[in-house]
Amino acid sequence: MLLEARNLHVGYGDATAIWDVSLDVDAGEIVSVIGPNGAGKTTLINAMAGLLRCRKGELRFDGADMTCVRAYDYCGHGIALVPEGRRLFVKMSVEENLELGCYLAAARAHRQESLERVYGLFPVLRDKRRQLAGELSGGQQQMVAIGRALMARPRIVLFDEPSLGLAPTIVDDMFDIIMRVRQDGAAVLLVEQNVLKALDVADRAYVLEQGRIVSTGLPADLLKQPHIREAYLGV
Numbered sequence: 001m002l003l004e005a006r007n008l009h010v011g012y013g014d015a016t017a018i019w020d021v022s023l024d025v026d027a028g029e030i031v032s033v034i035g036p037n038g039a040g041k042t043t044l045i046n047a048m049a050g051l052l053r054c055r056k057g058e059l060r061f062d063g064a065d066m067t068c069v070r071a072y073d074y075c076g077h078g079i080a081l082v083p084e085g086r087r088l089f090v091k092m093s094v095e096e097n098l099e100l101g102c103y104l105a106a107a108r109a110h111r112q113e114s115l116e117r118v119y120g121l122f123p124v125l126r127d128k129r130r131q132l133a134g135e136l137s138g139g140q141q142q143m144v145a146i147g148r149a150l151m152a153r154p155r156i157v158l159f160d161e162p163s164l165g166l167a168p169t170i171v172d173d174m175f176d177i178i179m180r181v182r183q184d185g186a187a188v189l190l191v192e193q194n195v196l197k198a199l200d201v202a203d204r205a206y207v208l209e210q211g212r213i214v215s216t217g218l219p220a221d222l223l224k225q226p227h228i229r230e231a232y233l234g235v
């Protein structure tokens with residue numbers, strides 16, 4: 001497995017937000033984590049990105065123990081995050097935002113090639129490369145956030161609610177982009193409230209409720225479970 005979490009506990013202050021979570025992502029896979037508001041999806045993905053410390057459990061990436069690695073070194077190991085809400089520098093240009101993704105020397109050495117790859121995936125960003133990121137539409141800003149992650153030449157991209165706040169007409173495009181990220185060679189871990197879409201693109205999925213994994217399996221099998229159908233699809 002590329003990313004392996006074993007019995008992770010993560011929290012804030014005295015409060016524990018996720019308990020005993022075990023999850024794997026293999027190279028080339030798209031793995032989705034679905035769950036309601038407050039289930040702990042952001043906490044989980046931030047722990048995978050090194051932004052939150054694990055209190056207990058193991059986190060391995062390509063066999064290496066990540067629990068002692070500092071947050072800013074996760075990127076150098078090949079883990080990139082597309083955070084909830086995109087977190088762009090809105091007063092900087094599109095290209096300046098993209099370049100922030102390749103601040104590490106190893107990635108910077110491939111700056112031009114990576115930029116071409118990102119512009120190949122998102123031609124609209126090439127046209128708007130000198131424009132301020134804050135002037136772009138929500139969908140285009142999400143492309144910049146994904147492009148910035150890809151500039152680091154990651155082996156896995158962690159997506160936190162990529163469809164949140166996007167117009168319904170471009171939500172489908174966002175999931176197409178996630179599949180293109182995988183075709184481009186990176187594995188994907190996706191946390192999403194858009195259950196149908198998240199299951200549609202995934203090879204495997206986990207259901208997180210109240211900080212615990214309550215179910216896991218192939219999307220088609222999860223969609224047959226009465227609890228999933230009632231709680232997430234209203235049928």
Ligand code: ATP
Nearest residue numbers: 012015017035036037038039040041042043044193
């Ligand atoms: P949402 O879809 O609403 O973002 P989520 O599934 O991503 O929800 P988290 O944001 O991970 O869930 O929250 C999980 C739990 O941790 C919640 O009970 C939340 O109140 C709590 N929590 C999240 N961030 C913090 C924080 N910075 N300090 C304290 N508690 C927090």
